Amino acid sequence: MRRMSAAEAALLLRDGDTLLIGGSGGGHAVPDALLAAIGDRFRQSGHPRGITALHPVGLGDGKTRGAGHLAQEGLLKRVVSGTFVNSPGIARLALEDKIEAYTLPQGSLSQLMREMAAGRPGLMTRIGLHSFADPRLEGGRQSPSAREDLVELVQFRGEEYLFYRPYAVDVALVRGSAADEDGNISMEHEAVTLEMLSIAQAARRSGGLVIAQVKRIVPRGSLHPKLVKVPGILVDALVVEPEQWQTFETEDSPAYSGHQRVALEDIPRLPPGPRRVVARRGACELFEGAICNLGSGIFTGMANVAAEEGVLRRVCLTNEQGNIGGAPASGNEAGAARSPDAQVDQPYQFDFYDGGGLDLAFLSFAEFDAEGNVNVSRFGGRIVGPGGFVNISQGAKSVIFGGTLTANGAPKAVQRVEQVTFSGAYARQRGQPVLYVTERAVFRLGAEGPELVEIAPGMDLEKDVLGVMGFRPRIAPELREMDPALFAEAPMGLAHRLPPARPRAALRRLGMAEAAD
Structure with a gap:
């Protein structure tokens, strides 16, 4: 050497x-x-x-x-x-x-x-x-x-x-x-x-x-x-390189390296706006003990929402770079996490993801289309690439895509995406539940594509939702109003209504053992 x-x-x-x-x-x-x-x-x-x-x-x-x-x-x-x-x-x-x-x-x-x-x-x-x-x-x-x-x-x-x-x-x-x-x-x-x-x-x-x-x-x-x-x-x-920083923005964070625990509840609240609404609606999909991935973009705010609602320690947030638990970082430092419970090498994290280990994946969309396809990799004259998006979205038991319904006045729900980063047809074939969450409406992947299932309070269906989309989705017969608490300043009270843990098949053995005792 x-x-x-x-x-x-x-x-x-x-x-x-x-x-x-x-x-x-x-x-x-x-x-x-x-x-x-x-x-x-x-x-x-x-x-x-x-x-x-x-x-x-x-x-x-x-x-x-x-x-x-x-x-x-x-x-x-x-x-x-x-x-x-x-x-x-x-x-x-x-x-x-x-x-x-x-x-x-x-x-x-x-x-x-x-x-x-x-x-x-x-x-x-x-x-x-x-x-x-x-x-x-x-x-x-x-x-x-x-x-x-x-x-x-x-x-x-x-x-x-x-x-x-x-x-x-x-x-x-x-x-x-x-x-x-x-x-x-x-x-x-x-x-x-x-x-x-x-x-x-x-x-x-x-x-x-x-x-x-x-x-x-x-x-x-x-x-x-x-x-x-x-x-x-x-x-x-x-x-x-003696001047080597931990990241391009942080010289040294003991919370990132795991040398120091910080209070996760100290994460700042998200300011009012579409990002807060989308992150809050995504958080409504959480349940006790859920193992989740928060992709980069709008859903990184879910860590802030979970902390504000007092449920951050009742779920497990992960990122693809290998952090398990804690609070994933956002912005230019996405990939790190404050006070994680474990840090594993990235290939092993993706083994877990690809093998169906994620209960829920919360991922941003740049655009989605009439077939339920999602694009984050190439759009609007930009080449981005998928990052971990393909592994995460294909491997998760359920996936929730989030974003605003328009961007600078242009629709993000389009007839056909520019590049297929996630296939709606393949998700349907595998029976994977999919939601598309926006600040105005929520859609679920149905047999023929995205189906409108929720609309924000005060929104005009034709003018504010369908009129700013590039395709006309099927509208669910049981179309509901989005929870008004999503748009309020006060906490939603998620800590008191977090659904119970979903039973895992392997845990039935524990129940059998307890019954035998």
Whole structure:
């Protein structure tokens, strides 16, 4: 293991290499000093050129950091990621067709790292079927020059699956909190741990270099072995960045790293407005002990609502980056969580999600259509990508989509979505309950598409709801008024009317044992 500067590490990348990058969103475990050095080297020398950048999660501060350092014409040939939302420079290159751009389900890319580490042929999963990741639709492509098939439709024992192809990694960038003199990497001060181990193993498996960025060096033997996330036997080079922040916005939050518990009830109340209404209506779907995911966007406010209503500790909120319990962060720090009960590696969180572990998923929509399809990945001249949306929405027992019914006067309920990130037909086929919650009305997925089941008090059905939609939904015979408490200033009293826990089949054994006693 060799210690070097970020600039020296950037020289190790050659033209045409495949670069695998760890990290998440707004600076969570992002090796930003290394990415900045690569960007600086290209500006000064024109090298490395034609790089393939692979990172399961979007990386950036919404401006120029993270993957944004690489957003230079000629530096990148191809980008494969879960999302470009954090790196507008990458999205711009994709829109201008100056890179081969692919956005694939974040969970599938995360799990693919483990398959690559083990030398297996790739990842076979149902996740992504009938979404734009399916090669029968777009195969995850986000630019015209992205012509190669990275995802294949396969048949196994009479059922359809998607097969995600592996990659040969030349250089992998990982990040941790500390390294000892043998290169063992700990992550005790990071907000997430992700798939850093799998990334390093995948690079080693294909003969690539592993470069680690850390904040400090500690003496040999001083790291507890259970704190080591990437063993030194996998690390080839080490870059120390003393100014490394925990996220792009927070230097160090003990609540994010789990070193300090904070009062979850101290989360501020949401101000009056559509976001509060939608988050409150979503919270009405909670029940005692529900295991939930809050996606980025409008439903991140549900943590605020749950705290205000006194039910935050009576449900379990999770996020795909691996936090379980606590209060998921929002905005540019989405992916972290205040005072989580557990932090697991991201691939294992997606194993749980894909296996049906979520009772409820609360996800935002950019638009939904007459077939019940939902789009969050490409709309309005923007390339966003799905992030963990595809895994979460397909795996959850029930899914609740939230958003405003219009945006800047334009309908968000459209005849046909621009890109299918969630398939209404596939949900119906699997018997998955689906709601679409807006500030004016609530719809449920019926046999023929979204069906209007609730309308806000004082709204005119034709003028305020149907008149601002791009299609005319079926109207439920039992059309109800949305609870007026959703729009009031005072708490809704959810703590006193939270439905009881839904029985899990496995727990019947406990009941049988108790009866036997």
